[in-house]
Amino acid sequence: MNKAWFFSIMAALSFSSLSWAQEAKSVRAIIAEAVVLTEDSDAQVKLVNSLTGMTDPELEPLLDAWKGGSIYLVEGADDKYIAVTLAGDPDATKKETALRLDTKEPLKDAQGTVVRVAPARAEIAETDSSIRRAMKSLLDLSKLTAPNAKDRMLAITQMGMERDVAKLPILEERLKVETDSSVKRAIQEAIALTQLRSPDKAVRLAGCTSLAEIHPLSAKDSLESVVKEALKAGDKELLIAAKKALEAVEAHRSIVNFLGTLFRGLSLGSVLLVVAIGLAITFGLMGVINMAHGELIAVGAYTTYVVQCLFAEGLALSPFGMKLSLPGMNASGWLYEMYFVIALPMAFIMAALVGLALERGVIRFLYRRPLESLLATWGVSLVLQQLFRLVFGSNNVQVNSPSWLSDNWTINDVIFGWNRVFVIGFAILIVFGTWALLSKTPLGLLIRAVMQNRNMAACLGVRTERVNMMTFGFGSGLAGLAGAFLSQIGNVGPSLGQNYIVDAFMTVVVGGVGSLIGTVASAIGIGVVDQSLQQILGNPVLGKILVLGAIILFLQWRPAGLFATKTRSLES
Amino acid sequence: MTHSLLVRPIAKREWAITAIVAFFLIVVLPLLNLGGLVSDFTINLWGKYLCYALLAISVDLLWGYTGLLSLGQALFFSLGGYMMGMYLMRMIGTMGQYKKDMPDFLVFLGWERLPTFWTPFSSFSFAMIMMLLVPGIVAYIFGWLAFRSRVKGVYFSILTQALTYGASLMFFRNDMLMGGNNGFTDFRFILGFDIRSPGTKRGLFIVTAIVLTTVYVGLRCLTRSRFGLVQQAVRDSENRVLFSGYSSPNFKLFIFVVSALIGSIGGALYVPQVGIINPSEMTTEKSLEAVVWTAVGGRGTLIGPIVGAISVNALKSWATRAYPDLWLIILGGMFIIVVLFLPKGIVGIPGMVSDWLKKRKPRADESEVISINKPEEEAA
Numbered sequence: 017m018n019k020a021w022f023f024s025i026m027a028a029l030s031f032s033s034l035s036w037a038q039e040a041k042s043v044r045a046i047i048a049e050a051v052v053l054t055e056d057s058d059a060q061v062k063l064v065n066s067l068t069g070m071t072d073p074e075l076e077p078l079l080d081a082w083k084g085g086s087i088y089l090v091e092g093a094d095d096k097y098i099a100v101t102l103a104g105d106p107d108a109t110k111k112e113t114a115l116r117l118d119t120k121e122p123l124k125d126a127q128g129t130v131v132r133v134a135p136a137r138a139e140i141a142e143t144d145s146s147i148r149r150a151m152k153s154l155l156d157l158s159k160l161t162a163p164n165a166k167d168r169m170l171a172i173t174q175m176g177m178e179r180d181v182a183k184l185p186i187l188e189e190r191l192k193v194e195t196d197s198s199v200k201r202a203i204q205e206a207i208a209l210t211q212l213r214s215p216d217k218a219v220r221l222a223g224c225t226s227l228a229e230i231h232p233l234s235a236k237d238s239l240e241s242v243v244k245e246a247l248k249a250g251d252k253e254l255l256i257a258a259k260k261a262l263e264a265v266e267a268h269r270s271i272v273n274f275l276g277t278l279f280r281g282l283s284l285g286s287v288l289l290v291v292a293i294g295l296a297i298t299f300g301l302m303g304v305i306n307m308a309h310g311e312l313i314a315v316g317a318y319t320t321y322v323v324q325c326l327f328a329e330g331l332a333l334s335p336f337g338m339k340l341s342l343p344g345m346n347a348s349g350w351l352y353e354m355y356f357v358i359a360l361p362m363a364f365i366m367a368a369l370v371g372l373a374l375e376r377g378v379i380r381f382l383y384r385r386p387l388e389s390l391l392a393t394w395g396v397s398l399v400l401q402q403l404f405r406l407v408f409g410s411n412n413v414q415v416n417s418p419s420w421l422s423d424n425w426t427i428n429d430v431i432f433g434w435n436r437v438f439v440i441g442f443a444i445l446i447v448f449g450t451w452a453l454l455s456k457t458p459l460g461l462l463i464r465a466v467m468q469n470r471n472m473a474a475c476l477g478v479r480t481e482r483v484n485m486m487t488f489g490f491g492s493g494l495a496g497l498a499g500a501f502l503s504q505i506g507n508v509g510p511s512l513g514q515n516y517i518v519d520a521f522m523t524v525v526v527g528g529v530g531s532l533i534g535t536v537a538s539a540i541g542i543g544v545v546d547q548s549l550q551q552i553l554g555n556p557v558l559g560k561i562l563v564l565g566a567i568i569l570f571l572q573w574r575p576a577g578l579f580a581t582k583t584r585s586l587e588s
Numbered sequence: 589m590t591h592s593l594l595v596r597p598i599a600k601r602e603w604a605i606t607a608i609v610a611f612f613l614i615v616v617l618p619l620l621n622l623g624g625l626v627s628d629f630t631i632n633l634w635g636k637y638l639c640y641a642l643l644a645i646s647v648d649l650l651w652g653y654t655g656l657l658s659l660g661q662a663l664f665f666s667l668g669g670y671m672m673g674m675y676l677m678r679m680i681g682t683m684g685q686y687k688k689d690m691p692d693f694l695v696f697l698g699w700e701r702l703p704t705f706w707t708p709f710s711s712f713s714f715a716m717i718m719m720l721l722v723p724g725i726v727a728y729i730f731g732w733l734a735f736r737s738r739v740k741g742v743y744f745s746i747l748t749q750a751l752t753y754g755a756s757l758m759f760f761r762n763d764m765l766m767g768g769n770n771g772f773t774d775f776r777f778i779l780g781f782d783i784r785s786p787g788t789k790r791g792l793f794i795v796t797a798i799v800l801t802t803v804y805v806g807l808r809c810l811t812r813s814r815f816g817l818v819q820q821a822v823r824d825s826e827n828r829v830l831f832s833g834y835s836s837p838n839f840k841l842f843i844f845v846v847s848a849l850i851g852s853i854g855g856a857l858y859v860p861q862v863g864i865i866n867p868s869e870m871t872t873e874k875s876l877e878a879v880v881w882t883a884v885g886g887r888g889t890l891i892g893p894i895v896g897a898i899s900v901n902a903l904k905s906w907a908t909r910a911y912p913d914l915w916l917i918i919l920g921g922m923f924i925i926v927v928l929f930l931p932k933g934i935v936g937i938p939g940m941v942s943d944w945l946k947k948r949k950p951r952a953d954e955s956e957v958i959s960i961n962k963p964e965e966e967a968a
Contacts, residue, residue, distance in 0.1 A: 305742050381928055386742050387657050388927045391883060394876050395923030402916035518753045518872075521746045557757050564754035568733065568747060575737040 043072040047079070048118035051087055051099040051141045064150045068157060075158060078117075079151045088138040090114055090123060090131060098123060102135055110134045157186060165196040172199065176206030179213045179238075205232045212238050217254065224257035231261070231268040233429055239265065268429070275430045277551045278544065283436035285543025286443035289536060290501055291516045292523035293446055294494030296535040299524055301467045302487055304379055305390040309520065310513020311400035312492045315370050316363035316499025317508040318404065321413050323362050327355040335407040353418040356504075363500035364493040370400075371492020375485055383484070397513070404510040412509040421504055435504050442501060446494065447536055453490070454532070463487050467530075522567055528577030537578055542567075598812060606805065613638075613797040618790050628786040633905065635793040635861045637898045638800050642854030644881040644893030645803060646847040651879065652887035653811055654843050655823030656740070660730075660748035661851045662874035663755050664723040668852030669859040669869065670759075671722060673772035674706065675715035676783070676860060680776050692774075693767050703765055712779060719856045720849055727848030728841070735837035735844075740826070749872045759867035771866025778860050789861065796857045800894070803850055807890055819843060880919065883926045886933030895934055 041049075050063035067075065081087050081101065089097040099117035106112050111132035114123040123131045143151075159171030172190075175183055184207060191203045204226060211223025220242070227235050239262045246255035291313060298306050306312075322342075325331035330344030347355075374396060382389035417435060424433040454460040465473040466483045474480045502512065523542060527534030542563060549559035574580070617634070620626040643665050650656045677691045686695040690702045708714045730751055739747055762768040781788040810816050821829045822836050829836045859865045878897075885896020900922075907915045926933060932940065 305745075378924060378928065387651075387745070388931075390657065390742060390745060391876075391879060392924050392927040395880075395920040395927070398916045398920030398923070402913070402920070406913060518750055522750055525743060525746055557761055561754045561757050564750050567750065568730075571739065571743075571747070572733055572737045575739060 042118075043067060043075050043078065044120075045118045047082065048099045048116070051082060051117065052089065052097040054089070054097065054142070057144050057146055060147050061150045064147060064154055067154055076155060079155065082141060083143055083148060083151065085140045087117060087141040088114070088133060088135070089141050090133060090138070099141060100131075100133070102133065102138075107132070110136070153183070153186070156183070160186070160190050165199055168194075168196070168199050169202055172202045172206050176202070176209055179210050181210060181214050184210055184214070184219075201230065204230055205234070208232075209235060209238055212242050217251070220254060221257050224254070224261045228257075228261040228264045231264040233265065233269055233272065235261065235265050236269075272429045273551060277547050279430065279432060279436070281544030281547035282540065283433075283439055283543070284547055285540035286440045287502070287505070288519055288523050288543055289443045289539035290439065290446060290498040291495075292520040292527075292535055292539055293443075293450060293532075294491045294498065295520045296524050296527070296532060297450070297491035297494065298488055299521070300530045300532075300535070301463065302383075302484065302491075303386055304383070304488070305386055305393065306374075306379070306491075307390055307394040307517065308374060308397040308400060308513075309393075309492075309495055310515075310517035311397045311404075312367045312371055312495035312513070313499040313502065313516060314400070314404060314508075314510070314512045315367045316496030317415070317503040317512055318408060318413070318499075319363040319366040319496065320356070320359040320500045320503045321408075321415050321508055323359040324355050324415060327352050327358075333407055335403075353420060356418050356421070356500075360497065360500050363496040365496075367496020367499065368489045368493035371495070372485060372489045374492070375488040379488065380481070380484065401510050401513075408510070410510060412507040415503040415508050417504050439501055439505070446497065447532070450494070451532060459483075459486065522564070526567055526570060526577055528579035531577070531579035534577055534579030541578075598808065606801075606808075610797070610801040614794055614801065617797075618794050621786075621790055621793075628789060631786075631793050632789050632861060635789065635796050636858065637901050638793070638796045639854045639858035639861065640878070640881065640897040640901055641800055641894040642796075642803060642857070643851050643878045644885065644897040645800075645807065645890065646850040646854065647875075647878045648882045648887050648890065648893040649807060649843060649847045649850070651882060652889070652892070653816070653823060654819050654840060655826075656840065656844070657742075657745045657879065658748045658844070658847070659745050659872050659875040659879075660752045661847070661878055662872070663752045663870055664727065664848040664851035665855035665858070665874070665878075666759075666865060666867075666870040667723040667726065668719050668855030669865040670766060670772070670855075671709075671715055671719035671852075672856040672859045673775075673865045674709040674718075674766075675712055676775040676778060677772050678706070678710040679778065680774065683776055684774070691767070691772070693762075693770065694765065697762060697765075699765075706765075716856075719852055723848045723852040724845055727845045731841045731844040735840045738837075748875075752870060752872050752875060756867045756870040759870060767866065769866065771864060772859075773864040773866075775860065775863055783860055783863070792857065792861050796861075799853060799857065803853075804890055804894070811890070815839075877919075880923050880926075882933075884922060884930075884933055886935030888932075889935050892933050892935040899934065 046063055046067055050060045053059050053063070064079075086101065088100050088102065090100050092098040100114040100123055101117060103113040103115055103122075111134045114131045114133045115121065116123050125131055156171065156175060160168060160175075162168050162171065172187075175187065187203055187207050187210070191200065191207065194200045194203055208223045208226040208230065209232075211219050211226075214220055214223070224239075224242070227239065239258050242258040243255060243262065246252075246258055294312070295306070295309050298304050298309065322331060326342060326344055327347045328344050329346060330342050332339070332341040334340065345351075374393070378392050378396060379389055382392060421435045421438055424431050425437075426432070452460075454463060462473070462478055462483050463486070465476075465478060466480050466487075470480055473483075498516075499512070502508075502516070506512070506515075519542075523539045524535055526542065527536070527538035545566070546559055546563050549562055550556050553559050553562075571577075617626060617631065621628065621631045643661060646664070647658065647661050650658045650661075680691070682689050684690075684692040684695075686692055688695050690699070690706070694702070694706075709718070730748075734744060734747060758764055759766055759771075760769055766772075775783050777783060778788065778792075781791070811819070818829065818834055818839055821834075822839055826836050829839075855865075855869075881896040881900045882893045883896070884900050885894065886892030900919075904915065904919070907918055911918075930936065930940075
């Protein structure tokens with residue numbers, strides 16, 4: 017039986033286009049014809065098979081309706097059945113209008129009145145297992161020939177997972193005509209994996225050989241079980257072939273892992289860099305220990321959240337028992353997706369403003385007392401965290417990534433998430449911008465002068481107070497930008513800043529306080545080492561602990577960090 | 589000799605006041621509790637406060653006297669607590685939920701037998717030795733590494749912060765076999781006494797008060813000794829100390845280990861009184877909170893941290909009930925105000941007032957005398 021329907025498919029596959037051209041019957045008509053042949057299931061199968069190659073969108077819903085029992089049989093005038101569906105308009109007697117399946121017109125009896133049927137009483141068009149099987153392979157096949165490459169890909173992946181040897185010829189047939197290269201690869205993979213299941217040894221060997229060529233990562237388990245079977249059966253030839261394929265897969269896996277780790281390390285390093293660069297300015301250049309830096313990051317993240325809400329339905333907040341509701345623009349589509357573009361500068365501005373207030377209110381009194389600035393800013397950080405809780409609630413808020421950040425590229429099995437690619441580019445931009453500001457603009461000149469020797473700069477007429485303010489504001493704004501970015505890759509909550517503050521300080525200290533290039537080097541170094549340790553140890557927490565330990569030991573070797581600013585003064 | 593000429597001896601009056609306060613804490617309060625005049629709850633609460641006072645003193649010994657702001661004191665406090673906790677866990681015996689002679693969480697993790705390092709903790713004296721050894725060794729290794737490479741000022745703070753963070757990550761892990769996220773709780777007996785009975789709580793309070801008094805008196809003498817003078821000189825100008833031929837790293841290392849031990853003892857007394865220890869005690873925030881107590885009470889004095897720990901925690905007990913939402917804002921605000929306007933804390937208020945009055949007399953027209961912008965002693 018199995019073979020019989022399979023060959024009929026093959027025959028249909030070869031001639032379908034021909035027969036379709038001859039008869040030019042619609043899918044509806046053919047199915048309506050098939051449904052009523054209740055006596056002859058072979059003929060039904062034949063008719064179903066004759067649908068092969070038709071690309072009618074109605075095909076799948078109609079077959080589903082047949083399978084699902086929502087097609088009914090009504091006896092017509094000449095004692096022949098007519099296939100109908102019900103219109104779904106029950107009257108008092110629960111009868112519904114019957115619609116002819118082939119024409120969609122209401123069914124009329126000899127007198128010309130519309131036939132109404134009660135679904136509970138009507139005869140359902142049955143399907144037996146052979147018809148259902150024919151339908152299934154028909155649908156599979158129609159999906160394989162879908163015009164959209166993505167749909168084909170999906171169908172092939174599903175078929176590949178079934179590992180049904182009977183479907184091998186269909187796949188091979190498709191492989192011959194497939195044009196899309198990634199789909200082609202997927203077909204090859206599906207074929208090879210299915211071949212491993214074949215009872216025929218030559219086919220299995222062929223499967224192993226082609227797997228060794230295309231080395232897909234998903235083949236590992238199947239190959240391992242083939243190795244086991246071959247060992248059991250003492251089949252040397254198969255064993256060698258399978259082992260060779262397995263080696264190819266493993267080699268490929270290690271390359272993919274290496275590249276993936278490198279990429280993740282780079283992107284983690286970029287995150288660290290974005291977070292630490294603001295600190296490199298306030299701590300590195302100005303010598304202020306700002307423990308509230310993390311909360312400035314959170315300010316940026318919450319600003320992104322608010323901007324997003326303003327683009328959508330608006331926002332209702334209830335700080336201190338007051339009701340505050342902001343109307344939204346109810347934007348959708350590309351306009352909504354652009355919210356992040358607006359959110360970035362807003363995050364910078366908001367965090368810079370909070371930073372300015374912090375500098376004017378607290379830090380300017382403490383420039384000569386770094387330890388005390390640590391304590392006071394920690395106090396500020398507690399207050400800000402609690403304010404976040406009171407205004408936005410203590411749970412995380414939902415920030416949606418715009419679609420242009422949430423997809424990924426998969427190149428040779430290595431996944432490059434767009435948000436991670438974006439953070440790398442973003443970090444490069446920020447570093448470049450900061451460098452340009454510090455070394456190419458008049459403000460940068462003043463900043464460097466004040467940081468090198470505050471008194472001398474003051475004597476030469478620089479308004480050091482104002483420069484301090486601007487510098488601190490800029491550093492804080494960078495923290496805000498970091499927050500806007502972090503909202504895209506992690507949770508936004510009141511304690512967001514606390515998760516990054518230790519890492520950020522470590523990055524600046526390892527890089528060498530006061531050195532921008534040092535911060536860049538240490539951020540990327542820490543990122544890559546962290547990800548590699550995670551990969552090797554298979555445990556993120558253990559990796560993190562080791563990194564912290566390594567940093568403490570590293571500072572033994574270079575107490576002033578990677579790029580130490582050289583100075584002759586005794587008290588640095 | 590010269591030393592005794594230079595340092596004013598501690599006044600008899602001060603000893604007398606210390607003795608009276610100590611007598612009140614060690615004898616009078618427990619008696620009042622026995623007589624029913626002071627509730628068991630109050631005794632337990634004050635026992636906790638005194639443990640916090642020990643932690644605050646350990647912070648002050650480093651920060652106020654040596655100029656090292658350690659954000660790792662909470663680590664030593666919880667390490668002591670964990671060592672005591674291990675003993676208390678062993679004392680539960682077969683009374684746990686799984687009725688096995690080992691801590692519930694180990695049974696839950698699928699251990700058939702007690703891991704080797706847990707076995708000796710059924711001995712109280714072993715646990716107490718470990719309570720001193722473990723934090724002592726951690727402090728010694730970390731301090732040796734840090735002071736050898738001349739890590740100081742804010743760098744020291746940041747490194748201790750990283751140490752604490754790393755340790756808490758480690759203790760959060762289940763395969764550390766130290767209770768993971770939930771830590772230790774559900775204690776039953778200590779040295780054969782029921783840990784929940786009022787009598788045991790009173791006893792623990794008395795022990796805590798005795799330890800605190802001993803530490804206070806010991807440190808009062810230490811800071812007045814030649815050693816203490818060098819220690820304060822390190823705070824004020826480390827390079828001059830180095831050039832005078834003192835090995836300042838060794839002084840700092842000694843003080844670091846001593847304060848780690850004091851913190852650890854505080855933690856070990858704290859755990860049986862509150863009945864739980866978990867890794868959330870081991871965070872930088874807890875260290876910083878202890879720094880607030882010290883700053884509010886008055887750093888650079890020994891009585892300040894005690895006053896600060898008790899008053900801030902009393903305020904906390906009240907505020908977290910009356911205004912739970914605002915407590916962190918109060919705490920943070922207190923921190924900012926103390927740092928900006930009250931560098932000497934509560935204990936320093938009388939001195940500031942008399943200074944202010946003195947300066948006010950000759951030039952009564954100038955009202956703005958206390959300049960907050962005036963640089964204090966170089967802290968870094």
